[in-house]
Amino acid sequence: MDSQGKLLALPVSILEESHADIVDAHLPYGGSQESLNHVRACIRHLPNHCVRDGNGQPVSWMLSDELCELRMAYTLPEYRRAGHLLALSVAQICRMSSAGLPVYCHVNQQNQATINAVTSLGFSSCPGMENISVLLICRDRV
Numbered sequence: 001m002d003s004q005g006k007l008l009a010l011p012v013s014i015l016e017e018s019h020a021d022i023v024d025a026h027l028p029y030g031g032s033q034e035s036l037n038h039v040r041a042c043i044r045h046l047p048n049h050c051v052r053d054g055n056g057q058p059v060s061w062m063l064s065d066e067l068c069e070l071r072m073a074y075t076l077p078e079y080r081r082a083g084h085l086l087a088l089s090v091a092q093i094c095r096m097s098s099a100g101l102p103v104y105c106h107v108n109q110q111n112q113a114t115i116n117a118v119t120s121l122g123f124s125s126c127p128g129m130e131n132i133s134v135l136l137i138c139r140d141r142v
Contacts, residue, residue: 012091
């Protein structure tokens with residue numbers, strides 16, 4: 001933080017396998033050995049990005065899963081509203097697009113803030129998905 005209490009921009013980095021515990025701890029389905037192993041595999045083998053604090057610890061992150069879906073995004077509460085997930089989204093989209101991978105995510109229909117955020121990045125709803133509990137948001141390659 002600066003002298004006025006504002007968060008300073010932190011650089012975008014890549015998660016290390018040793019960060020799997022903190023990612024897993026913030027997943028709604030986390031806490032089991034199976035979910036921890038899945039997070040480790042995603043970090044080890046698939047595109048991911050994070051923002052780290054001055055001590056090198058992740059404070060915001062975004063991973064992709066084995067289906068190339070943007071997943072497991074989270075920002076610690078004290079680091080929110082600083083644009084970290086936007087920076088991570090752009091980095092992740094560029095990395096996946098340059099590798100020729102599809103870029104998509106799903107968002108709960110009740111999470112209007114996230115729907116607004118991904119829409120501002122150029123994502124749009126998949127036709128015919130309006131009546132399910134999770135709204136698929138798709139994007140053509142950048």
